[in-house]
Amino acid sequence: MPNSPEISISRRGVLAGSAASAVIAATTAGAAQRAAPATLAPLPAPAPQPMPVSLTVNGKVQRLSLDPRTTLLDALREHLHLTGTKKGCDHGQCGACTVMVEGVRINSCLSLAVMHEGDTITTIEGLGTPDKLHPMQAAFVKHDGYQCGYCTPGQICSAVAVLDEIKRGVPSHVSVSLTDHPQATNIEMRERMSGNICRCGAYSNIAEAMAEIAGENA
Amino acid sequence: MKAFTYERAGSAADAAAKVASTPNAKFIAGGTNLLDLMKIEVETPQHLVEVNGLGFDKIEATPEGGLRIGALVRNTNLASDARVRRDYGVLSRAIVAGASGQLRNKATTAGNLLQRTRCPYFYDTNQPCNKRQAGSGCAAIGGYSRQLAIIGTSDACIATYPGDMAVAMRVLDAQVETIDARGQARVIPIADFHRLPGTTPRIETALAPGELITAVTLPKPIGGQHFYEKVRDRASYAFALVSVAAVIQKDGSGRVALGGVAHKPWRVEAAEAQMPAGSRAVAAQLLAGARPTRDNAFKVPLAERTLAAVMNEARAA
Numbered sequence: 001m002p003n004s005p006e007i008s009i010s011r012r013g014v015l016a017g018s019a020a021s022a023v024i025a026a027t028t029a030g031a032a033q034r035a036a037p038a039t040l041a042p043l044p045a046p047a048p049q050p051m052p053v054s055l056t057v058n059g060k061v062q063r064l065s066l067d068p069r070t071t072l073l074d075a076l077r078e079h080l081h082l083t084g085t086k087k088g089c090d091h092g093q094c095g096a097c098t099v100m101v102e103g104v105r106i107n108s109c110l111s112l113a114v115m116h117e118g119d120t121i122t123t124i125e126g127l128g129t130p131d132k133l134h135p136m137q138a139a140f141v142k143h144d145g146y147q148c149g150y151c152t153p154g155q156i157c158s159a160v161a162v163l164d165e166i167k168r169g170v171p172s173h174v175s176v177s178l179t180d181h182p183q184a185t186n187i188e189m190r191e192r193m194s195g196n197i198c199r200c201g202a203y204s205n206i207a208e209a210m211a212e213i214a215g216e217n218a
Numbered sequence: 219m220k221a222f223t224y225e226r227a228g229s230a231a232d233a234a235a236k237v238a239s240t241p242n243a244k245f246i247a248g249g250t251n252l253l254d255l256m257k258i259e260v261e262t263p264q265h266l267v268e269v270n271g272l273g274f275d276k277i278e279a280t281p282e283g284g285l286r287i288g289a290l291v292r293n294t295n296l297a298s299d300a301r302v303r304r305d306y307g308v309l310s311r312a313i314v315a316g317a318s319g320q321l322r323n324k325a326t327t328a329g330n331l332l333q334r335t336r337c338p339y340f341y342d343t344n345q346p347c348n349k350r351q352a353g354s355g356c357a358a359i360g361g362y363s364r365q366l367a368i369i370g371t372s373d374a375c376i377a378t379y380p381g382d383m384a385v386a387m388r389v390l391d392a393q394v395e396t397i398d399a400r401g402q403a404r405v406i407p408i409a410d411f412h413r414l415p416g417t418t419p420r421i422e423t424a425l426a427p428g429e430l431i432t433a434v435t436l437p438k439p440i441g442g443q444h445f446y447e448k449v450r451d452r453a454s455y456a457f458a459l460v461s462v463a464a465v466i467q468k469d470g471s472g473r474v475a476l477g478g479v480a481h482k483p484w485r486v487e488a489a490e491a492q493m494p495a496g497s498r499a500v501a502a503q504l505l506a507g508a509r510p511t512r513d514n515a516f517k518v519p520l521a522e523r524t525l526a527a528v529m530n531e532a533r534a535a
Contacts, residue, residue, distance in 0.1 A: 048221040068224040068266070071253070091254050098320055104294075106324045110250045114224055115268060158320065165319065170298045173314045173454060178303040194454035195318020 053113050057082065058126030068114050073097045075113035076123060084124035084153045088197070095196030098154035098161075099123050105161035107195075124153035127160065135216070136160050139209035147200035155196050159210050162192045166214070184214035219253075220262045226271055230430055231401040233267050238399035238428025240265045245430060247290055248325040250317075251333045259343060260334075260350055274432055277301070283438030286395075289328035289431045293383065294319070296327055306436055307444030308463050312386035312477075315448040318455050328431035331384050331394065331411065332423065335377035335481075336457055337366060348374045349419040359511075365457065368510035368517045370480040375419035376511070378478055379412055385463045385477035386446060388485050393435045399428040405435075412482030419481075442467040443535055445528045448477070449520060460521045466532040470494045476504065476521055497526035 050065040057080060064079055073090075076082045076099070085108060088096030092110040099108045100122040128134035136156050139145070146152040166184050174191040175182050182188055189210050190203070198206070227233030237243045243265035246252055255261035274288035277299050285306070287296060296302060297313035313322065313330075339345045339357040346355035358366055358376050366376045392408040406424050413422060425431070442465040450456040458478035466472035472493050475485035489503035501522035508518055 049223070051224060068222060069219045090257065092250060092318075092321055095318065095320060104323045105320050107250070107318075107320045110253050110321070111324065112224075112246075112249060112253065115246070115249060115270065117226075162319065165294075168298070170294055171303060171310055171314055173311075175314075178307050178310050191454050192319050195320045 051114050053117055055113070055116055055118075056120045058121070058123060064113070066113050068112060070113045071109055072099070072101075072111045072113045072116055072121070073108035076108060076121075082123050082125050086150055086153055088151065088154075093197070094151070094154075095158060096151050096154040098157045098196065100157060100161055103161075103164070105158050122157075124157055127156065134160070136209065136213050139212045140206070143205045143209040143212065144202070145206040145209045146198070146202050151196060151198045151200075155193070155198065155206055158193060158196045159206065159213075162189060163210065163214055165192065184211070186211065189214070219256050220259060220264075222264050222266055224266045224268065226268045228271075230269075230272055230274075230397045230432055231399075233269050233272065234397055234399045234401075234428045234430045236265075236267050236428075237430070240267075243267060245269050248292070248329045250321050250325045251329065255334060255341075258341065260341060269430065280435060284436045287327050287434045287436070289326060289433055291327045293317070293322040293325045293327070293330060296383075297322070305439035306386075306390060308389060308446050308465055309383065309386040309436075311444065311446035312382040312448075312461075312463060315446055315458075315461070316382040327383075327434055330381055331387075331431065331434070333381050334422070336380045337377040338362060340377060349377060349415070349422075352418070352420050363511040363513040365459065365478075366511070366514055367480050368514055369484060369505055369508040370414045370482065371509055372415045372417065372419070374417055375415035375481070377415065377419065377481060379422075379480065379482050380457050380478075381483075382446065382448065382458065382461060382477055384408065384412065385461060385475050385483040387434065387436075388475040388483035389463045389465055389473040390436050390440075392437075394431055395433040395435060396425065396429045396431050398426060398430075403432070408434075408483075409485070415481045422481075440465060440473075442472060443532050445531065447524050447528050449524055460517050460524055462521070462524045462528050464525070464528050464532075466493075466529065470533075472532075474500060474504065474525060479505075479508075479517055479521060493529070497522055497529050501525055 048067045051068050053064045053066050055062050076085050085099055086096040088094035090109045092107040097107055097109040098105050101119050128137045136159050166182050169181050171178050172188055172191050174187050186207055189207050242263055244263040246266045246268050247270055274290040276288045277291055278286045280286050293313050297310045303310050337358055339347050340349050345357040348356050356375055367378045387408050394406040394411050397403050411424055445464045448458050448461040450458055461477035463475045470493055473490055475483050486504050489500050492499035492503055510518055
C-alpha cells in the first residue's frame with residue numbers, strides 16, 4: 001500500500017469525500033459562512049532529516065534512524081517488526097498500543113520514538129513466548145480473557161503493570177483511603193484497566209485472570 | 219502529522235530561548251496531548267524542543283512548609299507522593315479522576331496545566347474555531363454544546379478547560395514558576411495562570427512565547443477534609459461535565475472550585491463566605507452571571523447538587 005500512489009490517492013479521496021459530507025450534515029449554514037476563506041497552499045515542508053535513536057527492546061539494543069514523527073508504536077511495529085503491540089485508535093483512547101517503558105505502562109501511540117533515547121521497553125513479545133507464557137498470558141488463556149484478541153497484548157501489558165502499580169501503592173479513583181495501601185480488588189482492577197477498551201467485552205474474564213495472578217502474588 | 223525538526227534542550231533557559239527564537243516552535247515533554255493534536259493537524263509545530271532531560275522531576279519540601287513540584291513530575295508520581303496523599307488529598311484525588319493509568323504515567327505536571335480544550339469544534343479542522351484559527355468564528359455557539367462552558371464565556375468561544383489537576387491546584391492556591399527566553403524567572407498565581415476567552419481565545423494562559431514552566435509550588439498544608447467529586451458520562455476515563463474540588467474545615471468554612479464549567483478552573487473566593495449558609499447560597503454566588511446554552515443548562519443545577527453532596531459528606535464525617 002505505501003508503494004502504491006494510486007491506491008493511496010483514491011483512498012484519500014474517499015476519506016475527504018466522506019469528511020465533506022459529514023461537515024454538511026453537522027454545520028449550520030451560518031457557521032459555514034463564518035469559516036475562514038481558503039488560503040494559498042503552503043510551500044511543501046522540507047523533507048525531515050532522520051534522527052538516530054537507540055532503544056533497548058525486550059532486552060536487545062536496537063539502533064534506528066527515524067523520521068522524528070515516528071511514534072514509539074510505529075517504531076516497534078514498522079521498523080522492528082514487533083507486531084504484537086497493536087494500533088487501535090492511534091489517539092491514546094483504546095490502550096491497544098500499551099507497552100512498558102522503564103517498567104511503567106504508557107500508550108506507545110502518543111509518544112515519539114525520539115523521546116525514548118536510551119529507554120528500556122518491554123512489549124508483549126518480551127513478556128513471554130508461546131513455549132513459555134508469562135503467568136498473566138496463561139491466566140488470560142485459562143479465563144478466556146479475549147475473543148478476537150486484537151486488544152489482548154495491550155490488555156496483558158496493562159494488567160501486569162496494574163498489579164505492579166497496586167504493589168507500589170499508587171492510588172486510584174476508587175481507592176477509599178488515600179493513605180492506606182490499595183488492594184487488588186475487582187473494583188480497583190476495573191478502574192485501573194479503564195484505559196484498555198475491549199470491543200468484544202471480555203472485561204469480566206480479564207478481571208478474573210488478573211485476580212488469579214494478584215492472589216498468587218499476595 | 220506535519221514534518222518538524224527536533225532537538226533536546228540542554229537547560230531550561232536554552233529551551234526557552236530556542237522556542238522563543240524559532241518560528242512555530244513548541245516544547246514537548248509527555249506529549250500525550252500535543253501529539254494527539256499534531257496527528258489531526260490542529261497543532262502543526264515546525265520545531266519541537268524536548269525538555270524531558272532538564273531534571274525538573276522532583277517533589278521537594280519548601281522552606282515555607284509547602285511542596286515544590288517539578289514541571290516534569292509525572293501525574294502518577296504526583297498523585298502517589300506520600301506527602302501529597304496526606305496533606306493535599308484534593309490534588310491526588312483530582313489527578314486519579316482524570317485520564318487513564320497509561321496517560322497519567324506519561325503526562326507531566328506542566329503539560330497537564332497546559333492541556334487544550336476538548337471542544338469538538340476545536341478538534342474538527344473543517345469547522346470554524348476562533349481558538350484554532352483567529353477570526354474564523356465559533357461553531358460551538360449554536361452547535362453541540364453539552365460539554366461546554368456555562369460561565370465566563372464570550373461571543374468568540376464557549377470552550378472549557380478540560381483538566382482536573384488544575385482545579386485542585388486552584389483551591390490550594392498553587393503558584394506556577396517559569397523561566398523566560400532571557401533566563402528571567404517569575405511566579406504566576408494559579409488564579410491568574412489560565413485566562414478567560416474574551417476576544418482572544420487562542421491565548422489560553424499568562425505565559426509569554428517561549429516561557430517555560432519549571433515548577434508548581436503548593437503553600438503549606440491547610441488541613442481540613444479534601445474532596446474531588448467528578449460527574450461524567452462514564453464511571454472512568456471521561457472528561458468532567460462538572461467537578462467540585464473542595465477543602466472543608468471542621469467549622470464548615472472552606473474553599474471550593476469547579477471544573478468543567480469554564481475556560482479556567484472556576485473559583486470565586488467571595489462565594490466561600492456563604493459556606494455556613496449551605497450549598498445553594500454558595501452555588502448562587504459562584505455561578506452568578508452564568509450564561510449556559512440550551513444543551514448545557516443542566517450544568518447549573520448539577521454543579522449545585524454536586525457541591526451539596528460534597529458538603530453533606532463533609533458534615534457526616
